[in-house]
Amino acid sequence: MSRGMSNVDGNESGPPIPGLIGEGTAMERVYRLTRRVARSNASVLLLGETGTGKELIAKAIHRLSPRGSGPFIRVNCGALAENLLESELFGHVRGAFTGAVDNRTGRFEAAHTGTVFLDEINSTTPKLQVKLLRVLQEHEFERVGDTQTIRVDTRVIAASNCDLLDEAAAGRFREDLYYRLNVVTIELPPLRERRDDIPSLVYHFLKIYSEENFRHVLHVEPAAMQALQDYAWPGNVRELQNYIERAVVLSPGDELTRDLLPEPVLGGRPRRIGRSRADLETLASELIQQGVETAGPSAENLYAAIVNRVERELIVQVLAGCDGVQIKAAERLGINRNTLHKKLKEYGLES
Ligand SMILES: Nc1ncnc2c1ncn2[C@@H]1O[C@H](COP(=O)(O)OP(=O)(O)OP(=O)(O)O)[C@@H](O)[C@H]1O
Numbered sequence: 001m002s003r004g005m006s007n008v009d010g011n012e013s014g015p016p017i018p019g020l021i022g023e024g025t026a027m028e029r030v031y032r033l034t035r036r037v038a039r040s041n042a043s044v045l046l047l048g049e050t051g052t053g054k055e056l057i058a059k060a061i062h063r064l065s066p067r068g069s070g071p072f073i074r075v076n077c078g079a080l081a082e083n084l085l086e087s088e089l090f091g092h093v094r095g096a097f098t099g100a101v102d103n104r105t106g107r108f109e110a111a112h113t114g115t116v117f118l119d120e121i122n123s124t125t126p127k128l129q130v131k132l133l134r135v136l137q138e139h140e141f142e143r144v145g146d147t148q149t150i151r152v153d154t155r156v157i158a159a160s161n162c163d164l165l166d167e168a169a170a171g172r173f174r175e176d177l178y179y180r181l182n183v184v185t186i187e188l189p190p191l192r193e194r195r196d197d198i199p200s201l202v203y204h205f206l207k208i209y210s211e212e213n214f215r216h217v218l219h220v221e222p223a224a225m226q227a228l229q230d231y232a233w234p235g236n237v238r239e240l241q242n243y244i245e246r247a248v249v250l251s252p253g254d255e256l257t258r259d260l261l262p263e264p265v266l267g268g269r270p271r272r273i274g275r276s277r278a279d280l281e282t283l284a285s286e287l288i289q290q291g292v293e294t295a296g297p298s299a300e301n302l303y304a305a306i307v308n309r310v311e312r313e314l315i316v317q318v319l320a321g322c323d324g325v326q327i328k329a330a331e332r333l334g335i336n337r338n339t340l341h342k343k344l345k346e347y348g349l350e351s
């Protein structure tokens with residue numbers, strides 16, 4: 001009878017990957033792809049909104065791969081300016097630039113025989129993208145300021161929380177690098193698209209934070225679970241995790257009650273921190289719905305009212321995504337700096 005069990009998909013979806021919660025079909029697909037790509041050396045591109053588990057999956061791919069006992073090196077490409085990032089990734093030789101007082105080994109070399117995880121790859125500059133393309137294609141590079149070519153055996157996993165094809169269309173991301181990274185793409189679904197997984201995530205985090213805080217908050221009031229399941233979760237699993245930790249710490253008893261949940265979950269306006277196009281689309285349709293409900297379809301200024309609200313939210317979100325840096329936000333929005341400034345004033349968003 002064992003021959004009948006050779007269904008490839010069935011075997012591979014198998015039990016969820018340790019540490020990853022969620023049993024729905026959306027996550028099963030993620031687990032199946034994770035297991036499959038783990039066996040290969042292919043580059044993997046992880047796409048998903050903030051807090052959806054991209055880093056968790058990157059680590060799982062590494063752990064389940066033949067390189068699992070080698071190093072796993074994460075580099076946050078969004079955290080460093082171009083020159084520093086280049087030296088961080090590829091290393092430099094003494095005297096390569098002001099401040100380069102010693103030779104330095106880069107992260108690609110450090111990840112030899114293992115995996116390098118390029119987080120927020122969308123933040124890299126075209127110049128750096130050329131160098132990355134070469135590492136992916138030829139497995140070689142030079143340290144900054146050096147002529148000697150270094151060869152490495154490093155697998156690349158990259159993550160982005162925005163659509164790289166959009167970035168490529170806007171001229172901010174090299175298309176050839178995109179296709180090279182994107183041998184296999186794994187899309188992490190936002191939490192609002194897999195609400196069935198919310199209860200198991202809630203219990204998972206209750207257990208973790210109860211242990212951590214010497215508490216026993218292991219029950220959930222039905223009204224609290226309902227609120228958690230109804231919320232839009234712009235910050236996805238990370239946001240859920242934070243709220244559960246907060247509730248455990250604040251709880252006077254052994255039950256997570258509705259009053260322990262923060263304002264956004266309790267039906268106030270959701271705090272929007274997502275940055276993806278999908279998020280904006282969801283927001284726009286929610287606002288339109290709200291606008292129609294409150295103003296009635298015949299209201300004269302409905303159009304302007306909705307457009308203004310969407311525009312304001314868009315600016316708030318993009319600005320938050322750029323840590324408040326207006327030049328960056330204007331660039332991302334594709335509008336002039338002065339226009340952004342005017343709009344900030346108009347909407348009372350000036351700081
Ligand atoms: N399926 C899951 N099961 C359990 N925990 C999860 C799951 N997905 C995410 N988490 C937890 O949520 C938090 C955020 O996950 P992670 O850092 O992997 O997200 P991310 O996609 O890399 O986010 P960002 O784009 O903001 O860097 C982590 O603490 C992680 O452990």
Ligand SMILES: [Mg+2]
Binds near residue numbers: 054055119
């Ligand atoms: Mg991350």
